[in-house]
Amino acid sequence: MNVLLVSRGSTHHGGHDAIHRLAAAATETTGVPVRACFLDGAEPSLHAALDAVPEHCEVLLVATHLPPDRYLDTWIRRAVAHWRSTRGRRARILVAAPLATQPALVTAVGDAITGEHTTLDGNPGPFRSPAWSQITRHRRHVLVCRGPRCTAYGADHVAATLGNRLKEHGLGDDVLVTATGCLFPCNLGPLVVVYPDDTWYEHVDAGLAVRITDEHLRDSMPVDGRRPRDSPPL
Ligand code: FES
Incomplete structure (x- = not known):
């Protein structure tokens, strides 16, 4: 097994x-x-x-x-x-x-109660920092859906390809990539969305991820993506 x-x-x-x-x-x-x-x-x-x-x-x-x-x-x-x-x-x-x-969980909690304890004192680091008031100066924000359906359809490969390609092109400061939960049109997954261009790429695979990075994010020439206003009414 x-x-x-x-x-x-x-x-x-x-x-x-x-x-x-x-x-x-x-x-x-x-x-x-x-x-x-x-x-x-x-x-x-x-x-x-x-x-x-x-x-x-x-x-x-x-x-x-x-x-x-x-x-x-x-x-x-x-x-x-x-x-x-x-x-x-x-x-x-x-x-x-x-x-x-599992009954063993109760035992584990009991072990934590009777086991070794560490005193919490001192200051492990500031809770706030002036740097955390800065909004990053990226040109584009890319959302990569990592919800369960997009993940099942291969979003893990898409995210890895995008990340590696951006690094190769030195676009790390230009493009902010955020993995998200479900973005709703799951049937179109894996989904990648590029803002502020408002372009939704559907059924993204490693090949399309490379094109999005090279053509859209590096050369500012969007690949054929879809915009919300292109969608038929529900
Ligand atoms: S899981 Fe990606 S849109 Fe729903």
Whole structure:
């Protein structure tokens, strides 16, 4: 059996590393291969992790959310159904009871109460800084949807390609890239939106991400994108 720890990606990068470390420690303790993956916002995606499981191997999904997160529970089921329908794979996939309902959690809280404590004192750093009143002077703001559907459709590759390409062109100060949650037109995902040009790029893959970076963000020649006013009325 392969085990996947499935988490939300909307935490800081240190949080992602902690989940990967937890997976490595669980592999060592149980002798079962345990890998971390993310429903949205971080890599590897649940789809990519399922792709990497050998054919015909049983997969157990363990959602790592505290407190309980109904969004994650619901979306794991949707993402797996989408993965099955798009990959044509027949792996047996199980899902574990939420961590929040595991008796060991109560033991862990008890251990935290009776274990070693650290006094909080001193000043770890200023809470405010004059620098944090500055609005960055970027020319363009790019939104990359990392909601669960866009992530399932490959937004992780899109975000990586955009980031690498911008770095190659030295456009880091010119273009602010923000990963977002769902932007609503999920059927058009992966979605990339460029402001202030108000251009929405749909079904973005690595090739289109390169063109958006080179032609639109570097050369100011928008690729064929769509503007909200081009959409038919609902
Ligand atoms: S998940 Fe990207 S638009 Fe909904």
